Amino acid sequence: MNMKTSNRFMPLIMAMCVVIGILIGTFYANHFSGNRLNIINSGSNRLTNLLHLIEDQYVDKVNIDSLVDQAIPQILSDLDPHSVYISAKDAQAVADDLKGSFSGVGIEFTIRKDTIHVQNVVQNGPAKKAGILAGDKIVSVDGKTFVGKIVTQEEAMRRLKGPKDTKVKIGVVRYGQKGVKYFTVTRGDIPQKSISATYMIDENTGYIKVKSFGETTYPEMLISLAQLSQEGFSNLIIDLRDNTGGYMNSAVQMANEFLPKNKLIVYMQGRKSPRQDFRSDGHGSYQKIPLIVLINEGSASASEIFAGAMQDNDRATIIGRRSFGKGLVQQQLGFPDGSMIRLTIARYYTPSGRCIQKPFRAGDNKDYEEDILARYQHGEFFSQDSIKHHGPAYHTSIGRTVYGGG
Structure with a gap:
């Protein structure tokens, strides 16, 4: 074949190569697309890949962090009763229970009729120095009313505890006195006696x-x-x-x-x-x-x-x-x-x-x-x-x- 003939068939050869390439690509795409999840499921990172698929392709928007927070405890509960997951927001409270101290205002309280009742004030603690007494009822924290259904043990701890040397304004109702009295308490280290x-x-x-x-x-x-x-x-x-x-x-x-x-x-x-x-x-x-x-x-x-x-x-x-x-x-x-x-x-x-x-x-x-x-x-x-x-x-x-x- 001379050079002139070769040049005449070159476009036809290139077109055939493109068609063959498309056919091969289509074959492999069809053959493996249905097995994509099978490939993922056979690997060691199935959970990670599943979360990526949900984030990329699920019909509605999903909070992946929340999904993980729900999934991990279920996985651990299938092992034994004491393997547990502790969320980031709960981790500090768990650590405080064992370390022997935490930063807070220094009161012991109970919740009665949707109101915090101060049972005891830690001797020489921040609340004691500020003037809060046992028997006081806490009705506001940092200028916001804190009574009613919002008052729970967890929410009370979240509002009253905090970094050392930060301040919190507490409003209390005191027996025998009218109106609300306000105290500014500087948080400090509170010993946890075992x-x-x-x-x-x-x-x-x-x-x-x-x-x-x-x-x-x-x-x-x-x-x-x-x-x-x-x-x-x-x-x-x-x-x-x-x-x-x-x-x-x-x-x-x-x-x-x-x-x-x-x-x-x-x-x-x-x-x-x-x-x-x-x-x-x-x-x-x-x-x-x-x-x-x-x-x-x-x-x-x-x-x-x-x-x-x-x-x-x-x-x-x-x-x-x-x-x-x-x-x-x-x-x-x-x-x-x-x-x-x-x-x-x-x-x-x-x-x-x-x-x-x-x-x-x-x-x-x-x-x-x-x-x-x-x-x-x-x-x-x-x-x-x-x-x-x-x-x-x-x-x-x-x-x-x-x-x-x-």
């Missing part, structure tokens, strides 16, 4: 009420023990009733104060978490004082670690009712937006080998949530004979039988 009571019950017996296990629990307990020592106590009662737990390390530190050297306090273990033992170091100052620990169905987690260590080491007499049964270890993992999850990574075990966690069915929390009601209904709260031992028998250091798994 030990709510320390006193002598009789000439020999000291009593300590521990309401939670936070960062300051152990030093608070040492102060309480020193106070009781000055009053000459020779027996001790530690009250953990309705103490839902907190930091494991605080419970370990407390247990260490009452145990001789090298006694196992608790151990934890999980699929990806090798067994980790926590033992006493023998430096505790109250290793021999007679000890009683009070618990009930509201005593959970760190409370059960402490009570279990005392019981399995035959160090204390446990009095009360069967504890809650929360023995799953959560690791706190944060997201860039300030929200976080608490993901279960291991289980707690008492020194005798008992798993503290009561049974549950993954993804079905109804029986778990109604467990306390079930205990009440079969009479466990009123007769020790009604307590059902669902788990196997274990033995303490001197051979006493104790039960776990329930």
Whole structure:
């Protein structure tokens, strides 16, 4: 073929190439377009890709952040009852409960008839310095009326708490006085005490009420023990009733104060978490004082670690009712937006080998949530004979039988 003939067929060849290319492209587009979701669904990022598809193609506009806030708790609830999602707006309040302090005005209140009633004013706190008294009724915050259906525990905390050294104007109605009195309160650090009571019950017996296990629990307990020592106590009662737990390390530190050297306090273990033992170091100052620990169905987690260590080491007499049964270890993992999850990574075990966690069915929390009601209904709260031992028998250091798994 000479050059002239080649040039004559070149447009025809190019047109045929374009047509063939279009046909091939159409074939592949038709062949794979229906399988696009299948490709996405087979990958590890299905959830992320699904959210992108919703955002790009869903018929109506969707708040993706709100959708995620609803989806994550559902995913975690299918694992166990204690793996949870904490939104960014709730994360600070959760942290304050354990840290031992927060910035606020320094009052304790209740809500009655859609109005905040000040029950107690923290001594030397911001509200006390500003002149607010117990018995005052708060009716406005920062110039806005704050009574009626809008008044909830969460909304009250949101308005009254805030960064240190910021100001809040509070309007109150005071008994016996007319009109509204206004006080400008400069927010400050408010201590969160985890030990709510320390006193002598009789000439020999000291009593300590521990309401939670936070960062300051152990030093608070040492102060309480020193106070009781000055009053000459020779027996001790530690009250953990309705103490839902907190930091494991605080419970370990407390247990260490009452145990001789090298006694196992608790151990934890999980699929990806090798067994980790926590033992006493023998430096505790109250290793021999007679000890009683009070618990009930509201005593959970760190409370059960402490009570279990005392019981399995035959160090204390446990009095009360069967504890809650929360023995799953959560690791706190944060997201860039300030929200976080608490993901279960291991289980707690008492020194005798008992798993503290009561049974549950993954993804079905109804029986778990109604467990306390079930205990009440079969009479466990009123007769020790009604307590059902669902788990196997274990033995303490001197051979006493104790039960776990329930």
